[in-house]
Amino acid sequence: MNRIARHSVTLLAFFALLAFCRADAFAHALDPAYLEVRAVGAEAYATFFKVPQIRGQPMALKASLPENCVPRSAERLEPRGRAFVANWIAHCPGGLVGGQLSVDGLVV
Numbered sequence: 554m555n556r557i558a559r560h561s562v563t564l565l566a567f568f569a570l571l572a573f574c575r576a577d578a579f580a581h582a583l584d585p586a587y588l589e590v591r592a593v594g595a596e597a598y599a600t601f602f603k604v605p606q607i608r609g610q611p612m613a614l615k616a617s618l619p620e621n622c623v624p625r626s627a628e629r630l631e632p633r634g635r636a637f638v639a640n641w642i643a644h645c646p647g648g649l650v651g652g653q654l655s656v657d658g659l660v661v
Contacts, residue, residue, distance in 0.1 A: 584635065588616050588656055596646055598622070602639045604630065611637035614659065619652025621645050 584605035593599045602616040611630045622645040630637040645652070 584612075586612065586614050586656060586659075588654070590618070590643075590649070590654060593642065596644055596648060597625075598643045598645055598649065600624075600628075600639075600641050600643055602628070602630075603633075603636050604638075606632065606635050606637060612658070615657045617653075617655045617657050618643055619645060619649060619654070621647055621652065622649075 585603075586605060587601070587603040589601040590598050598618075600616065600618070604612045604614045606612075616628070616639075622643040625642045625644055628639050628641050630639045
């Protein structure tokens with residue numbers, strides 16, 4: 554077998570192996586997380602949080618609102634595509650001004 558034919562067979566075998574790999578095997582910690590908080594009332598805030606899926610589980614991140622905020626509903630993450638998402642309404646007496654929003658679990 555000549556050199557070009559050997560390389561062609563090697564490449565064909567490589568791409569055949571890739572075709573059988575699961576797509577979620579390529580997910581990694583650099584997929585984006587996303588936190589959106591918007592006012593929907595005087596002291597009510599709609600919160601949307603999206604975290605990447607890593608091997609079928611949500612990445613260990615948690616959205617934190619200021620201490621004066623209390624969720625009106627559960628902050629349960631549900632699978633959606635390659636991510637997990639949560640939507641909830643938070644009641645924040647006095648609003649968000651001066652408070653701290655964060656995503657716990659991020660390492661820099």
